[in-house]
Amino acid sequence: MRHGLAAFNAERSEHYEATATLLSRQNRELDLQLNAFQEKLVDFAKDHNSELKANPDFRVKFIKMCSSIGIDPICLFDKERHLFDVNDYFYEICVKVIELCRHTQDLNGGVISFDELHKGHFQQLKVDMADLQKAVEMLETLDGGLEVFTIKNKKYLRSVPNELTNDHTKILEVCSVLGYASVSLLRINMDWMPVRSDAVLKEMVAKGMLWVDGQAAGETIYWDPAWIVRSHDD
Amino acid sequence: MGQGSSKIEVTKADKAILQLKISKDELHRYTKRTETLIFNEREKLKRMLREDTKNGTKSPRARILLKKIHYQNHLLEQAADQLINLENLVATVEFKLVEKQFMVGLQQGKDVLTRLNKEFKGAEDLMDSVADQIAYQEEIDQVLSSSLIGGFEEELDRELQDLDEEVNGSKEEAPVKLPDVPTEHPIASPELPSTEHLPELASVENQPQEKPQREAQFA
Amino acid sequence: MTDSLPPIYNFPPLYTCQPNVLIRKQQLATWCDLLLNYAKDNKAWCLNHEGSILRDSESSNASIFKNETIQRVAPAPFIDQIWKEMVRGQKAVKNSDEAYFILWRSLEQWSSLVLQWFETSGKLNQVVTLYELLEGDESLGWEFHGMHQTLCELCLQKLCDRGRATLLKEQNKIMGVKVL
Numbered sequence: 001m002r003h004g005l006a007a008f009n010a011e012r013s014e015h016y017e018a019t020a021t022l023l024s025r026q027n028r029e030l031d032l033q034l035n036a037f038q039e040k041l042v043d044f045a046k047d048h049n050s051e052l053k054a055n056p057d058f059r060v061k062f063i064k065m066c067s068s069i070g071i072d073p074i075c076l077f078d079k080e081r082h083l084f085d086v087n088d089y090f091y092e093i094c095v096k097v098i099e100l101c102r103h104t105q106d107l108n109g110g111v112i113s114f115d116e117l118h119k120g121h122f123q124q125l126k127v128d129m130a131d132l133q134k135a136v137e138m139l140e141t142l143d144g145g146l147e148v149f150t151i152k153n154k155k156y157l158r159s160v161p162n163e164l165t166n167d168h169t170k171i172l173e174v175c176s177v178l179g180y181a182s183v184s185l186l187r188i189n190m191d192w193m194p195v196r197s198d199a200v201l202k203e204m205v206a207k208g209m210l211w212v213d214g215q216a217a218g219e220t221i222y223w224d225p226a227w228i229v230r231s232h233d234d
Numbered sequence: 235m236g237q238g239s240s241k242i243e244v245t246k247a248d249k250a251i252l253q254l255k256i257s258k259d260e261l262h263r264y265t266k267r268t269e270t271l272i273f274n275e276r277e278k279l280k281r282m283l284r285e286d287t288k289n290g291t292k293s294p295r296a297r298i299l300l301k302k303i304h305y306q307n308h309l310l311e312q313a314a315d316q317l318i319n320l321e322n323l324v325a326t327v328e329f330k331l332v333e334k335q336f337m338v339g340l341q342q343g344k345d346v347l348t349r350l351n352k353e354f355k356g357a358e359d360l361m362d363s364v365a366d367q368i369a370y371q372e373e374i375d376q377v378l379s380s381s382l383i384g385g386f387e388e389e390l391d392r393e394l395q396d397l398d399e400e401v402n403g404s405k406e407e408a409p410v411k412l413p414d415v416p417t418e419h420p421i422a423s424p425e426l427p428s429t430e431h432l433p434e435l436a437s438v439e440n441q442p443q444e445k446p447q448r449e450a451q452f453a
Numbered sequence: 454m455t456d457s458l459p460p461i462y463n464f465p466p467l468y469t470c471q472p473n474v475l476i477r478k479q480q481l482a483t484w485c486d487l488l489l490n491y492a493k494d495n496k497a498w499c500l501n502h503e504g505s506i507l508r509d510s511e512s513s514n515a516s517i518f519k520n521e522t523i524q525r526v527a528p529a530p531f532i533d534q535i536w537k538e539m540v541r542g543q544k545a546v547k548n549s550d551e552a553y554f555i556l557w558r559s560l561e562q563w564s565s566l567v568l569q570w571f572e573t574s575g576k577l578n579q580v581v582t583l584y585e586l587l588e589g590d591e592s593l594g595w596e597f598h599g600m601h602q603t604l605c606e607l608c609l610q611k612l613c614d615r616g617r618a619t620l621l622k623e624q625n626k627i628m629g630v631k632v633l
Contacts, residue, residue: 016615020565106479180465208476211466215525223466242619242633251580252621252629259584328579 034069041066093127093135101146101159108225109209110160111172116229117157151176160207167200168209175224180213182221247331251324258320261313268310275303455517457494458487468518468525470534481538488535489544491517492555498601501552502536546607554604563597563604564611570595571632580621582629 045066051058100121104112114136118129136157139146147158151173158164174181174189186197201222204210210222279299286293455462461483471477488500497506504516504527518527518535527535536553539545545553546560558566567586571577574591583602585591592598597605609630612618621629 106475205473208473211464211471211476212469213466214469216465223464225464228461228464242631244619244621244631248580248621248631252582252623255580255582255585256623256628259582262584262589
């Protein structure tokens, strides 16, 4: 038997247990309901495709509702059947691209390859490369600081506002071969003076575009984080 | 919160069980260890036979190893038996504890029951006096009903009947009560009451009958 | 042992402390995830400061901070930083001077799991030894089976704080527990 304050204590912990189980059960039920609701919403979107297409107001409200309960609007689109408006589909991809760029900025300094975007994120949403490129083109016309550039036939997207100089692009080009660049590598390939290479490389490190590796034989080398995704594919 | 006061009680029995379980754990650890030992030695023996296919079976080392394995096996069995014994003991102790709890419950129940029964001790007297009271009450009822209503009732009935006859006329009783028609001529004519006051009576009775008629004409 | 780790584990500059603060933050977070994955995949409760798994007070030579494939080793000062970050994020608890418990589940989650075991196996209000709880046949198949005893004591302490458990000591060593 407990008396006094201790009695309350025991009761409290029992309450704690009870609340915990209750909450977890509620959670499960809610999850279930939400899933069912999501499925219904997708069905609804397919059924009322034409109305959604015709009435932009309705469409906006519908998409807002979907995203508020956690349905990625891209799931709702069915390209063959032109669910909603085709443009809406690309708009959604654009939003996703910007989100991803912001998310990975700390890791790669705002430079991301199209391959990484596609393989890392859009493949599971069944968005193909061509659609992705079209969406990025739309983004470019907005002039919102996004820029596409090509290094050795591979397209990259730069999402940080600072301008990429020619030197930066050159270094990224070197990186796209081996995954890294170094002073000596740049001297051999580009005939750059060590001072110039060093300055540009350090600048890119400061901007977060390259990672330093101090354990390589001979000299410090600088890695492009895009290598992580690339090595994974091999 | 979370201080000494909220600690769950640890009884002596708990301590004893803990001791039992600790030795049980020791045995459990021992069996596990022996099992791996036997497994390893068996592997060693197999390797030995594989390496020396011709006279591996005759080699004294293999024999000794097998003997060792057997001995370990024997120990393992013993340990397993003891483990079961200890487990049984723990189970028994735990069951005894439950039984003890049961006994305590029983004892408490009995105590409560006796205490309650004690409170019923005056029940007989109580019931007696209740019966007395009830009898007395009935007596009072009787007295009251006889004195107030009992004697009066018949009189009341009679009066009610009289009234009824008076109002409705005794239609049923009239033919029954009628005296037989006299068959003989009366010997003497009955003395009639004087009729001197009759007209007076009639005039008194007629007047109120005419009045409403006249009123009706005016209306 | 490190095969199941994500590809970033083989990214050479991961083993050099990055000068860019933002990137270093990302780097430390990556290391924390790697440590949690590593410990979970190998069912290792305890790593020493050098990143080797400790089992029965023996440590193997392999260390998560040593990557043989790409010939990279995280330097000691950087390892200190990683451990600091782990402890700060409550992903590790310091055991002794040289060892850390890796919490791929939080102490609260572990203690709830232990409590669940007590409830489902009908052990409430009974004395159970720590050995029985962690090594006994009745907890086989539970994720906490084989947990390091000291770590388990920490979890049980959480239950004590909630007023659900009492620890039984024998010669000043926690041997058993009674859960209500």
